[in-house]
Amino acid sequence: MLNGINNDPPAKKTVLIVDDEEAIRSTVEEALEEYKDWISVLTAENGKQAIEHLNAAKVDLVLTDLKMPEMDGFELLAYISRYFNNLAVLVMTGFGSSAITTRLEHMGVPNYLNKPINLNTLVDRIRVGLEDSSKGYLNGFSLANFLQAVEVEQKTMSIMANSKGQVGYLHIVEGELINAETEDLKGEAAAVEIISWEDAEIKIVNLRSEDKKIDTPLMNILLEASRSEDERGQSTSSEDSLLNEAIQKAEAHHFSEAKELLARVVSENPRNHKGWLWYARVLGSMKAIETSLNNAAKVSPQNTEVIEEINKFNLAKRKIKNGSILRCPFCWFLLDAKIINCLSCGSFLTVSETFLACTKHADKAILKSAIERYQRVLESDSNNFSAQYNLGLAYINQEMWDEGVNHLSSAVNLSPENKFLSEQLNYLLKYIASGDPFVSKRKGNAADSKGGKTANKEKTVLVVEDSSTTRAVVKTTLGQMGYRVVEAVDGLEALSKLSAVKPDLILLDIILPKMDGYQILAAIKKKQALKDIPVIMLTAKDKMMDKVKGKLAGSNEYLTKPFDPNELLDIAVKYLQ
Numbered sequence: 063m064l065n066g067i068n069n070d071p072p073a074k075k076t077v078l079i080v081d082d083e084e085a086i087r088s089t090v091e092e093a094l095e096e097y098k099d100w101i102s103v104l105t106a107e108n109g110k111q112a113i114e115h116l117n118a119a120k121v122d123l124v125l126t127d128l129k130m131p132e133m134d135g136f137e138l139l140a141y142i143s144r145y146f147n148n149l150a151v152l153v154m155t156g157f158g159s160s161a162i163t164t165r166l167e168h169m170g171v172p173n174y175l176n177k178p179i180n181l182n183t184l185v186d187r188i189r190v191g192l193e194d195s196s197k198g199y200l201n202g203f204s205l206a207n208f209l210q211a212v213e214v215e216q217k218t219m220s221i222m223a224n225s226k227g228q229v230g231y232l233h234i235v236e237g238e239l240i241n242a243e244t245e246d247l248k249g250e251a252a253a254v255e256i257i258s259w260e261d262a263e264i265k266i267v268n269l270r271s272e273d274k275k276i277d278t279p280l281m282n283i284l285l286e287a288s289r290s291e292d293e294r295g296q297s298t299s300s301e302d303s304l305l306n307e308a309i310q311k312a313e314a315h316h317f318s319e320a321k322e323l324l325a326r327v328v329s330e331n332p333r334n335h336k337g338w339l340w341y342a343r344v345l346g347s348m349k350a351i352e353t354s355l356n357n358a359a360k361v362s363p364q365n366t367e368v369i370e371e372i373n374k375f376n377l378a379k380r381k382i383k384n385g386s387i388l389r390c391p392f393c394w395f396l397l398d399a400k401i402i403n404c405l406s407c408g409s410f411l412t413v414s415e416t417f418l419a420c421t422k423h424a425d426k427a428i429l430k431s432a433i434e435r436y437q438r439v440l441e442s443d444s445n446n447f448s449a450q451y452n453l454g455l456a457y458i459n460q461e462m463w464d465e466g467v468n469h470l471s472s473a474v475n476l477s478p479e480n481k482f483l484s485e486q487l488n489y490l491l492k493y494i495a496s497g498d499p500f501v502s503k504r505k506g507n508a509a510d511s512k513g514g515k516t517a518n519k520e521k522t523v524l525v526v527e528d529s530s531t532t533r534a535v536v537k538t539t540l541g542q543m544g545y546r547v548v549e550a551v552d553g554l555e556a557l558s559k560l561s562a563v564k565p566d567l568i569l570l571d572i573i574l575p576k577m578d579g580y581q582i583l584a585a586i587k588k589k590q591a592l593k594d595i596p597v598i599m600l601t602a603k604d605k606m607m608d609k610v611k612g613k614l615a616g617s618n619e620y621l622t623k624p625f626d627p628n629e630l631l632d633i634a635v636k637y638l639q
Contacts, residue, residue, distance in 0.1 A: 075192045076119065078104045080112045080126035080138065081154075090125065093181045094188070101192070109133030113141055116149075123150040123191050125184075129157060139169050140364035144227060150191045154179055168245045169364050170222055170229040205262045206284050213237040213280050220269045225259035227365050232256060233272040239283065241275040245363070249275040250283065257287035301330065305337055314439045315391075315448045317344045328357070335362035339371055343394050348379065348387065351396070374406055381405060391452040392432040393425070409459045413470075413486045418493045424459040432456050447476035451483060463494055467534040471541065487538065491627045494535050521638045522546045524565040526556040526582065527600060528574055532623070536569060539627040540634060553577025557585060560592060567637050570617070572601035587616045596637040600625075 077094065079087050087105045094101050104119065106112040110132045115121060124142065128135035135153065142149055153166060153174035166174055175184060205223060209232070212219070216237035223230045230244040232253060242253035253276060256262070276283075308323035321344045327337035338358035342351045355375055358368045371394075378396035386399035395406035402417065403410045409424040410417035436453040439446055454469030470487045477483055523540055527533045528551050537547040548563060550556035552575045568586070572579035579599060586592045598619040619633050 074100050074102065075122040076102045076104060077188060077192070078106060078112060078115055078121045078124045080106045080109065080124060080130070080135070082107050082127065082130045086127070089181070090184065093185050097185075097189075101188075107131075109135065109138035109141070112138055116142070116146060121146075121149065123152065123188060125152045125154065125188065128153060128155040128162070136165070136169070136364075137366075137369055139166075139171065140366050140369050143169060143224070143229075143364050144366050152187055152191055154184075165363070167231070168229055170224055205257055205259070205264055206287070208264055209234075209239070209257070209280060209284065213239075218269055220267050220272075222265045222267050223256050223259060223262040224265075225262040227362050228259065229364075230256035230259070231267075233269065235269075235272075239276050239280050241272045246360075250278055253283050254287045254290055257284060258290040301327065301334065304330075305334070305340070308337075309340055310439075310442070312340055312344050313435050314443055314446055320344045328354075332357070333361050335365055335368055339368060342371065342375075343389065346387070348382070348396075351375065352379075377405070392456060393428045409456075411455070413455070413458065413490045413493075418490075426460065429456045429459055445476055447473045447480070447483070450476060451486075458490065463531050464534050466490065467494070467531075467538055471538045474542070484542075487542075488627070491535050491539055494531060520546075521567070522548060522563060522565045523567045523569060523634065523638070524548045524550065524556065524559060524563075525569045526550045526553070526574065526579070527569070527571045528552060529571075532571075532600070535627065536630065539630060543631065543635070545634070545638065551575075553579075553582040553585075556582055560586070560589075564591065565595060567634060568595055568597045569621075569634075570597055570599055572599055583616055598633055598637075 079090050081087050084107075087107075091103045091105065094103055104115050104121065106115055108130045109126075112124065112126065113133070116124075124138075126135045126138055130138075133141075135155070139151065139153075142151060151171055153171055154177055155162065155174055156177035158174065158176045162174070175187065205221075208221075212221075212234055218235050218237075221232040221234070223232065228244065230252060231242065232239060233241045239253060242249065242256060244252045244255055247255055304323060305327050308320050308327060311317075311320035311323060321341070324337055324341040324344060327334055328341055331337065335358045338354050338361065342354035342358070345351045345354060352375065355368070355372050358365075359372060362368055374393075374395055382396060382398050388397050388399050389395070390397055390404040390407060390409065390411065392409045393404060393407040395404050397404060397411075402412060402414055404424075407425040407428040409429065433453060433456050436449045436456070439449040440453070443449065450469050450473035454466045454473065457463075457469065458466035467487075467490060470483070470490060474480070474483045474487050523545050525533055525536050525547055527536070527549075533549050533551075537549065540547050548559055548565060550559050554576055556570075570579045570582060574582070577585075579601070583597060583599075586595065586597065593616075596618040597616065598621055599617040600621050600623060618637065621630060621633060
């Protein structure tokens with residue numbers, strides 16, 4: 063009952079054939095044609111396409127080659143192990159070896175087919191694989207309880223156990239546990255390790271020829287595994303807490319503190335692959351990073367995140383020359399310190415002429431994840447100027463200018479002595495205000511042009527403008543000089559604000575909803591308490607008649623959009639000194 067195979071044809075099943083050779087795919091597909099009543103076929107040229115199929119349709123069995131472009135077979139198997147670990151898999155390869163056999167066994171694939179493949183054999187293996195897949199992993203049993211049932215019924219079988227990316231095998235003959243193995247353990251030690259795994263999924267596989275390596279009774283092993291599991295549970299809580307604290311420090315860019323905590327994590331538990339992964343992200347030398355990633359791979363070779371990090375490291379290693387290195391603040395990719403955009407996620411790392419002038423091609427999913435990460439950082443550390451800057455940069459990479467300006471402005475306010483942050487903000491302001499990415503090169507940096515301007519921090523400016531981006535530019539430009547800025551989006555809100563506060567200067571757009579700028583200006587000039595407040599008209603219009611009309615209505619200056627923030631600042635200081 064425990065290891066029987068149903069001989070009746072299963073219900074309609076789907077087979078996914080993954081091979082970069084079109085001839086192999088079509089040959090297998092033709093061989094399965096006679097079973098089309100209960101087997102449908104999908105094909106993919108590589109692991110990347112295979113994952114797209116797996117996420118789009120229900121697949122019952124994957125037949126895959128190992129050597130492929132764009133995610134090879136091992137990477138595909140790691141992905142399946144993590145997200146589709148009930149899925150039946152058959153592997154075919156023309157490069158069979160004992161090393162491949164061992165690696166596949168540790169990934170939960172007991173054997174493979176050598177190319178060239180006998181089609182009749184292949185079809186039989188697919189049919190048996192589909193029948194086995196309908197049983198899948200056994201549910202409703204703990205591994206310990208299942209072993210006790212096997213012992214009582216004196217069954218002969220091998221059991222594959224899978225827990226959090228770890229795979230192990232238990233070999234049983236007539237109810238007696240004779241051997242066990244994990245990636246780096248064999249015999250009784252492996253049995254204790256496997257049985258103590260948390261929430262292990264179990265599946266019956268064909269018994270392999272095994273020598274007897276275990277003499278200890280099963281009950282004694284079960285008791286030892288229970289004790290080991292209890293001890294592990296007590297230590298896991300504190301270990302997880304320490305790791306989470308370290309990750310929070312790393313995400314907040316407190317790398318020295320994170321490094322100390324992660325060194326403790328991997329020292330106390332060298333099998334913590336996540337600890338090694340994050341340790342690699344806070345280390346400063348390529349050699350140390352490589353060592354840490356190799357340790358993560360030894361502990362969990364099929365973990366998708368580890369595989370991805372190693373692939374990214376190998377790519378970076380080929381690109382980085384001798385010298386300083388830095389991490390992409392969005393995807394953690396290693397970069398040469400002089401580079402301006404990430405080679406992995408495509409994000410730009412600073413506000414520059416190249417960045418502002420080009421089309422944005424950054425990975426939006428990566429940026430979304432980074433935004434969520436830095437928002438978490440700011441929830442617990444609101445004074446983290448680095449998080450504010452990177453959050454602003456993430457928005458700017460998506461041309462979300464309002465949010466970008468606000469966060470860069472916050473970064474400058476948190477670290478006013480940081481000249482780099484001020485330069486970045488002013489460069490961005492000049493670009494947005496002018497609509498010309500090269501204006502700052504011609505007219506000089508705004509940060510350098512402030513000399514001689516002295517702000518009166520008690521002065522208030524009312525900005526009446528329906529464009530949130532223009533308001534953000536004006537508010538940030540004047541805010542850097544210490545002026546208080548009050549905002550209104552239309553005429554009605556402007557008049558309401560004027561009843562509550564008397565500003566020292568009004569910046570007034572002409573084209574507004576509800577009331578245009580001329581009507582608002584006329585209303586201001588009719589009030590005795592407001593008529594002497596200087597008014598600067600802001601508009602996209604540049605006609606002489608508009609300027610004359612503004613002057614006749616009582617405006618003091620006329621500023622045409624797009625404008626240079628320096629020009630705005632010069633005019634504002636003129637009336638606020």
